[in-house]
Amino acid sequence: MNSLADPPLFAALSSSRNVLLAGAGGGFDVYAALPLAIALHDRGVGVHLANLSFTPLELVDLDHWHAPDIVAARTGTSGPDDYFPERTLARWLAANDLPRPVYAFPRTGVQPLRAAYRHLVDELDIDAIVLVDGGTDILMRGDEDGLGTPVEDMTSLAAVAGVDVPVRLVTCLGFGIDAFHGVVHTQVLENLAALDRDGAYLGALSIPGASREAELYRSAVADAQAATPIRPSIVQGQIEAATRGAFGDVRFTRRTQGSVLFVNPLMAIYFTVDLAALAARNLYLDRIEETVGMNQVALRIEKFREEISPRVPRAFPH
Numbered sequence: 001m002n003s004l005a006d007p008p009l010f011a012a013l014s015s016s017r018n019v020l021l022a023g024a025g026g027g028f029d030v031y032a033a034l035p036l037a038i039a040l041h042d043r044g045v046g047v048h049l050a051n052l053s054f055t056p057l058e059l060v061d062l063d064h065w066h067a068p069d070i071v072a073a074r075t076g077t078s079g080p081d082d083y084f085p086e087r088t089l090a091r092w093l094a095a096n097d098l099p100r101p102v103y104a105f106p107r108t109g110v111q112p113l114r115a116a117y118r119h120l121v122d123e124l125d126i127d128a129i130v131l132v133d134g135g136t137d138i139l140m141r142g143d144e145d146g147l148g149t150p151v152e153d154m155t156s157l158a159a160v161a162g163v164d165v166p167v168r169l170v171t172c173l174g175f176g177i178d179a180f181h182g183v184v185h186t187q188v189l190e191n192l193a194a195l196d197r198d199g200a201y202l203g204a205l206s207i208p209g210a211s212r213e214a215e216l217y218r219s220a221v222a223d224a225q226a227a228t229p230i231r232p233s234i235v236q237g238q239i240e241a242a243t244r245g246a247f248g249d250v251r252f253t254r255r256t257q258g259s260v261l262f263v264n265p266l267m268a269i270y271f272t273v274d275l276a277a278l279a280a281r282n283l284y285l286d287r288i289e290e291t292v293g294m295n296q297v298a299l300r301i302e303k304f305r306e307e308i309s310p311r312v313p314r315a316f317p318h
Contacts, residue, residue, distance in 0.1 A: 008202035009036075009171065009272045016045060016128035016167055020120060023051035024131040024138055024156035024170070025149065028085050028233035030102060032173040033132040034220055035213035036270065041099060042212070048124055049093075050103035052113070052152050055084045057106045067123075069116040071104040088227045092220050107152070109291030113159040121165055128167035129160055131275065134235040135178040136188045138170055139273070142283035142304060144191075145313045146182025151298045158288055161279035168275035169202065174239050175266040180259065184313040191281075192271065200277030205270045207243055214243045214268075225252070242267035283308075 002008045013019060021037050023029030030051035041047045057071050060079045066072035073079075073086035075094050086104040093100040105116050120126060131138070137148025138157060160168055176185055195201045207214050221240040225232040237252040241263045250263040279285055284304040288297045 002203075007205050009169070009205055009270065010039075012167055012169060012202060013040065013045070013128055013130075018046040018048065018124055018126050019128040019130060020048045020050060020117075020124065020126045021130050021132055022049070022117075022156070022160075024133045024153050025135070026052045026054045026107065026152040027134070028224065028236045029132060029134045030086065030089060031217070031220060031224065031233065031236045032134040032239065033130070034217045035173075035207045035211075036130070036132070036171065038098070038213045038216055046124075047099050048103070048120070048126070049089070049099070050105065050120065051086050052156055053086055053104040053106060055086065055104060056080060057104060066103065067116070067119045069106055069108060069112050070119060071106075072101040073104050074101045077101075083228055083231055085224065085228070085233075088224050089220065092223045096216065096219075107294045108155075109293045109296050110155055110158045110162075110288055111290065111292050113155055114162050117159055117163045121163060127165055128169070129163065129165055129275070130169045130171055131156055131160055133170065133172045133174075134233075134239070135174045135183075136172040136185070136271065137178045137181065137183050138172060139188055139191050139271075139278065140183065141191060141281050142301075143308055143311050144187045145184045145310050147301075147305075148178040148181040148183040150301055151294060154282070154285065154288060154301065155291070155294060155297050157275070157279055157282070158285050160275060161285070162289075169272055170275050170278050171270045171272040173207075173268070173270050174235055175269060175271065176262060176264065177235050177238055177267065179262075186314045186316055187311075190314075192273070194281065195273050195277060198277050198281075200274035202272040202274070205272070206265070207268045207270070209243050209245055209268070218243060231255070238263050239267050
């Protein structure tokens with residue numbers, strides 16, 4: 001039985017020896033796993049990091065490919081100079097004596113991605129997988145007013161739903177950020193309530209701003225912003241700002257010019273659910289099950305959306 005004194009997220013992972021924390025939505029999503037990774041590492045848990053990558057991995061030399069559809073990004077891994085979040089993170093991890101490499105998955109369909117996950121599970125003796133989303137659009141079941149950017153998230157969700165490990169979770173960091181892509185966050189809360197009724201909601205867990213985890217996370221995000229000045233992460237920049245108590249329209253990159261940001265404490269909270277239950281509530285995950293390419297995933301989601309009438313969202317009453 002869960003207890004207020006023992007956060008359900010950590011209770012669910014209490015028996016795990018080797019945990020794979022994987023960015024679900026591509027880009028810098030793996031950075032949202034860092035506070036959790038550091039907390040687990042400090043407890044003596046074996047931690048491994050992975051990410052669905054936006055990097056053109058075809059530019060990486062063959063000797064850095066760990067297996068089909070898996071690049072093991074290390075400090076000296078070849079590839080683009082201007083954008084390679086997984087290698088940037090691996091360098092930061094090495095400088096801070098934290099576990100690496102960072103495994104990078106190319107943007108494929110469900111079947112190849114699932115095979116890549118299974119390879120890591122077998123090789124690393126993984127007994128828990130936590131998909132980490134920067135934002136909350138992975139929680140959308142399909143009939144919401146807006147889905148955000150679902151293609152990568154749903155490919156990751158479907159892939160891991162077919163991987164057999166004792167513990168599979170989804171956790172989201174950055175509540176509110178996906179409003180820019182059309183997500184209505186009253187529907188995020190509605191979905192969490194439905195998962196709670198199913199016994200699949202593991203609660204919300206705030207990252208203390210003065211904690212070692214938050215301080216190291218802020219260091220990693222600053223390092224990534226310096227390494228990727230043209231394309232710094234807007235998502236991680238807002239979460240980083242939230243962990244230091246910033247509020248409102250916080251500026252950290254010209255990429256947000258013309259937008260009004262709303263940085264707030266909710267962005268520094270992990271919302272965690274059971275992965276199998278989340279997958280079971282999704283209304284179209286079966287349609288992308290046999291995909292091999294991500295364009296197939298996108299087309300099948302688009303087709304599903306053409307066939308339904310989205311449910312009408314409620315406004316926040318306060």
